[in-house]
Amino acid sequence: MANFKTHLQVASVGGGLAASLFYSSGHLTAGEAFLCWIMGTLGGLLPDIDSDNSHSLGILFGAFSVIACGFTAVAWIEIWPLAWVWGACALVFLLVQFGVRLIFAKFTVHRGIFHSVLACFLFMFIAATGAAFLGASGTTSWFLALFLGFGYCVHLLLDEIFGVDFMNVAIKRSFGSAFKLFDYGNMTTSAIMAVAVIGLFFLTPSYAEFVSILFDRDTYLTLVDGVDW
Numbered sequence: 001m002a003n004f005k006t007h008l009q010v011a012s013v014g015g016g017l018a019a020s021l022f023y024s025s026g027h028l029t030a031g032e033a034f035l036c037w038i039m040g041t042l043g044g045l046l047p048d049i050d051s052d053n054s055h056s057l058g059i060l061f062g063a064f065s066v067i068a069c070g071f072t073a074v075a076w077i078e079i080w081p082l083a084w085v086w087g088a089c090a091l092v093f094l095l096v097q098f099g100v101r102l103i104f105a106k107f108t109v110h111r112g113i114f115h116s117v118l119a120c121f122l123f124m125f126i127a128a129t130g131a132a133f134l135g136a137s138g139t140t141s142w143f144l145a146l147f148l149g150f151g152y153c154v155h156l157l158l159d160e161i162f163g164v165d166f167m168n169v170a171i172k173r174s175f176g177s178a179f180k181l182f183d184y185g186n187m188t189t190s191a192i193m194a195v196a197v198i199g200l201f202f203l204t205p206s207y208a209e210f211v212s213i214l215f216d217r218d219t220y221l222t223l224v225d226g227v228d229w
């Protein structure tokens with residue numbers, strides 16, 4: 001399987017290339033492209049949320065706890081006095097950093113359900129819904145989700161590629177355990193996640209414009225024609 005450093009490098013380069021494409025086509029502002037790049041990089045680390053490797057978990061839950069604080073602030077800042085909001089953020093930070101992290105470390109199996117396309121959709125829909133909650137347009141929200149999903153799939157593919165021993169043309173035991181649609185060995189968990197994914201989809205913002213951008217040939221013209229078109 002690919003190691004942490006490989007995942008970080010490939011996801012950040014891939015995310016950067018993709019972000020520059022949509023920036024050059026004029027569909028993302030510089031700030032949005034930068035955020036998309038960060039999402040792509042984060043997505044490249046995200047599947048290893050099921051590993052007990054303290055390095056990956058430390059970075060992921062560091063990011064999660066900060067993001068959770070941001071959401072807490074946005075949700076309550078117009079309702080509560082600021083001092084209360086700060087207190088709530090501190091509580092949320094501790095809860096995610098220690099409580100949720102402990103639950104993940106204890107109950108997830110490495111290369112289980114989180115190394116699947118189903119989990120990728122789960123995180124994409126969470127990202128799209130979350131970005132819209134923070135005030136991003138539907139299109140921007142979906143771009144952020146797309147980059148997260150892109151990084152996620154790159155991670156799964158890398159794990160799969162590095163799980164195959166090309167030299168001996170033999171296939172190691174880990175083959176097929178990284179890139180899978182859902183966790184074939186655990187149907188109950190897969191079913192629960194599938195219900196969550198479907199439910200979350202109904203909360204996501206409008207995707208019509210985003211889909212039309214994605215499938216418009218003009219979006220990709222700057223790849224070969226330069227910006228003067």
Ligand SMILES: [Zn+2]
Nearest residue numbers: 047048155159
């Ligand atoms: Zn992995």
